[in-house]
Amino acid sequence: MFYLSVAKRSLLLVCAGLVALALVETVRAQDESEPTVKFNRDVKQILAKKCFSCHGPAEQEGSLRLDERETAIAEADSGEIAIVPGKPEESELIRRIQAHDESERMPPEGEGVSPEDIETLKTWIREGAKYQGHWAFEPLTDPQPPEVKQKDWVKNDIDNFILERLEENGLQPNPRASKRTLIRRAYYNLTGLPPTKEEIEAFEADDSPDAWGKLVDKMLASEHYGEKWGRHWLDLVRFAETNSYERDGVKPNAWKYRDYVIRSFNENKPYDQFIVEQLAGDEIEKPTPESIIATGYYRLGVWDDEPADPLLHVYDQYDDLIATTGKTFLGITVNCARCHDHKIDPITQANYYEFLSFFRGMKPYGTRGDVSYSQREISSPEVISAHENYQRESQAVENRLNEIVAGAIEKLPEEERKEVRKERNPERRREKMDGRIADLVPNDASEYDALKREWAGIKDREKYLPAREFAMAINRSDKVPDETNIMMRGNPHVPGEVVEPGFPQFFNAAKPIIPTPAEDQETSGRRLVLAKWIASKDNLMTARVMVNRIWQFQFGRGIVRTSSNFGQLGTPPTHPELLDWLANEFIDSGWDVKHLQRLMMTSATYQMSSAGQEKGLAEDPGNDLMWRFNSRRLTSEEVRDSILAVNGRLNEKMFGHGFYPKISDEVMAGQSKPGDGWGNSSYEEQARRAVYIHVKRSLLTPILSAFDFPETDSACEERFVTTQPAQALGMMNGAFANQQAEELAKRVRDAGATELEDQVRQAVQFALAREANESDVKIAVSLVNDLKQDHGLDDKQAFDLYCLMLINLNEFFFLD
Numbered sequence: 001m002f003y004l005s006v007a008k009r010s011l012l013l014v015c016a017g018l019v020a021l022a023l024v025e026t027v028r029a030q031d032e033s034e035p036t037v038k039f040n041r042d043v044k045q046i047l048a049k050k051c052f053s054c055h056g057p058a059e060q061e062g063s064l065r066l067d068e069r070e071t072a073i074a075e076a077d078s079g080e081i082a083i084v085p086g087k088p089e090e091s092e093l094i095r096r097i098q099a100h101d102e103s104e105r106m107p108p109e110g111e112g113v114s115p116e117d118i119e120t121l122k123t124w125i126r127e128g129a130k131y132q133g134h135w136a137f138e139p140l141t142d143p144q145p146p147e148v149k150q151k152d153w154v155k156n157d158i159d160n161f162i163l164e165r166l167e168e169n170g171l172q173p174n175p176r177a178s179k180r181t182l183i184r185r186a187y188y189n190l191t192g193l194p195p196t197k198e199e200i201e202a203f204e205a206d207d208s209p210d211a212w213g214k215l216v217d218k219m220l221a222s223e224h225y226g227e228k229w230g231r232h233w234l235d236l237v238r239f240a241e242t243n244s245y246e247r248d249g250v251k252p253n254a255w256k257y258r259d260y261v262i263r264s265f266n267e268n269k270p271y272d273q274f275i276v277e278q279l280a281g282d283e284i285e286k287p288t289p290e291s292i293i294a295t296g297y298y299r300l301g302v303w304d305d306e307p308a309d310p311l312l313h314v315y316d317q318y319d320d321l322i323a324t325t326g327k328t329f330l331g332i333t334v335n336c337a338r339c340h341d342h343k344i345d346p347i348t349q350a351n352y353y354e355f356l357s358f359f360r361g362m363k364p365y366g367t368r369g370d371v372s373y374s375q376r377e378i379s380s381p382e383v384i385s386a387h388e389n390y391q392r393e394s395q396a397v398e399n400r401l402n403e404i405v406a407g408a409i410e411k412l413p414e415e416e417r418k419e420v421r422k423e424r425n426p427e428r429r430r431e432k433m434d435g436r437i438a439d440l441v442p443n444d445a446s447e448y449d450a451l452k453r454e455w456a457g458i459k460d461r462e463k464y465l466p467a468r469e470f471a472m473a474i475n476r477s478d479k480v481p482d483e484t485n486i487m488m489r490g491n492p493h494v495p496g497e498v499v500e501p502g503f504p505q506f507f508n509a510a511k512p513i514i515p516t517p518a519e520d521q522e523t524s525g526r527r528l529v530l531a532k533w534i535a536s537k538d539n540l541m542t543a544r545v546m547v548n549r550i551w552q553f554q555f556g557r558g559i560v561r562t563s564s565n566f567g568q569l570g571t572p573p574t575h576p577e578l579l580d581w582l583a584n585e586f587i588d589s590g591w592d593v594k595h596l597q598r599l600m601m602t603s604a605t606y607q608m609s610s611a612g613q614e615k616g617l618a619e620d621p622g623n624d625l626m627w628r629f630n631s632r633r634l635t636s637e638e639v640r641d642s643i644l645a646v647n648g649r650l651n652e653k654m655f656g657h658g659f660y661p662k663i664s665d666e667v668m669a670g671q672s673k674p675g676d677g678w679g680n681s682s683y684e685e686q687a688r689r690a691v692y693i694h695v696k697r698s699l700l701t702p703i704l705s706a707f708d709f710p711e712t713d714s715a716c717e718e719r720f721v722t723t724q725p726a727q728a729l730g731m732m733n734g735a736f737a738n739q740q741a742e743e744l745a746k747r748v749r750d751a752g753a754t755e756l757e758d759q760v761r762q763a764v765q766f767a768l769a770r771e772a773n774e775s776d777v778k779i780a781v782s783l784v785n786d787l788k789q790d791h792g793l794d795d796k797q798a799f800d801l802y803c804l805m806l807i808n809l810n811e812f813f814f815l816d
Helices: 006-032 039-050 092-098 115-126 157-168 179-191 197-205 211-221 223-236 254-266 271-280 289-299 310-330 349-357 381-410 414-421 426-440 442-462 526-534 542-555 576-588 593-601 614-619 636-646 702-706 725-733 735-750 756-768 774-791 795-806
Strands: 375-377 470-472 484-487 495-499
Touching: 039 115, 092 115, 157 576, 179 197, 179 211, 179 223, 179 593, 211 223, 211 593, 223 254, 223 310, 223 542, 254 289, 254 470, 271 289, 271 310, 271 526, 289 470, 310 349, 310 542, 349 484, 349 495, 381 414, 381 426, 381 442, 414 426, 426 442, 542 576, 542 593, 576 593, 636 702, 636 735, 702 725, 725 735, 735 756, 735 795, 756 774, 756 795, 774 795
Parallel strands: none
Antiparallel strands: 375 470, 484 495
């Protein structure tokens, strides 16, 4: 037998002990390791789609609630436990979603849970069924771009986040799109207009490494950029230029807010400043005409000039502001708590009225007596001074004239005196007495004649005064607002407990400190406190919400699909780490919108083709993992503006009063007073970009409505994209489309093309920005000949209809 020395035996025991300790630590490390499946990223969206409608925040059938761990792992009414952490085989949730018996299988209706999602749920349960707090109610994390295998594909850090998820799921990103596809994508996404054939060819010929970056910079610097991206913002703030309701009266100067938004995007105004100007542009230290115009944000909503319940209407307007502010800037539905505590998100009814309290003191839209609460002068100091001097001078002369006339009236016989005094207008009263002054008050006659001449000179100078300028804005706001009460069941006629300004509780923000207004301060300053809190880098939501919107408008869908609802009924982010990384990048850049757009557009992710691939379509048909670019149809404004661009009629005049497109009598007849409030713009004015169309709530422009222009009574986070008969009917039979097709045909003829084949080639170049191929020519010639032979059309009429066909092609309407 072999014996070890005591020293050796001791050494082996020590080593064995170390090995055992190492094994224990390894097991412990594995137990405490980061789970491979994360609740917010991977699991919650499965439960939200398949389970929450019956077992979520709103409904809990059988006492089972799956959005909270405590209830999910507790015994339900049936005696079963839905989730047994660490043991998917004992979890009722897994048994029921895999059940073959239809009476037991969950969900009971619709498609079941996919095998891939079942495996995700099993892995999550096996790893401990760890829940996370609702992602949006947690502070920003600081994720680092992950390591990936295909490093050569990556162009910037965005790609690391996208590629990591693709590699995890065994998917490949699409190859780069063609240069023609990319330039069209860039032009439309940043300016809303098509590139010309010459611009496409120049980009295709540019082989320099920075060709794409130069193109992106060019588009970001274009004046048309603000027209495109300003329209996105106008959707969010329910922009319109009328009040709604039956009379739908005009909102004077509302167009100045639209111009403010366009200029702000063109100037790349920091987003935090953009927020503060709109919410408190009149309360900042040194208000400017621009910041005053920005407060037109508060005046954009619907307004009833004759409400049945005036007090209720005032609080309905508050509710509109709370809803719009909450959704647009914060991505939350605060307004759900008007009548009771929010049923889903941690927002109490008290929170609602605390939020409302920030807006108290702000006078409602409208006019009382001679005071307009919605129009504020923004003239320059020089213009204001000129008008004030004129008023002082004219008032002094008029007062003395009236004194002399009054003295003369006193000398009249009583009956005649009474008759003259019935005339209330001072100027007409003076006219009646002109011929009597010398007889009644001879000592004042010479002075009166001199004052009359002076008065005539003053009135003549009035027309040379510089024009005063007004803006639809906050004009009156109390320095000490009335108290705010919780309204029982939302009824303003049943006030309850008094509350002070406060932020929604889930933000865990300190109670706002409202500084005591200075002696010369005209407002309470409450809105400025709210604006600065929303615009703070420490706000949980603001940066996330805006970068998600930028992603949505660049890529077709947001990282969070429900871009105005980051609450618990919203859709979880597909790439939460990327969302927080972008939010941090946005803040660190100084809230620079264009910086973020350039970063997105220079990523490999943005430059991918939109083509399908077999595995991607099979495993991720919704493109949640971003393995390809999402193709899209042109927006309503892009459709209209593109037609005008290709036929050469687009009027690029920017800013100013909106114009009135021609609308048919049949559409006008739908108004209570047909044609009321609709102007008659010149043909040249009607060729301006669609963003400058006068937006009348009761009379939206038909071609825009057909292609999913939003309703304007509430904030629109994302436009529907529908396919419906009115689109084809309007584009084939509508007056606008036919007239503009004729203009395209005229442009072709004016270019010198006389033979039909040459005209076709020229028309294709104008409309589709490419050379016509032989198939194009063959189809065109066949169509024109058929129209002439079968329908008796002449050459011009037939070619006009061919041009109409061109602007109806999918190639014209869709972006890859």
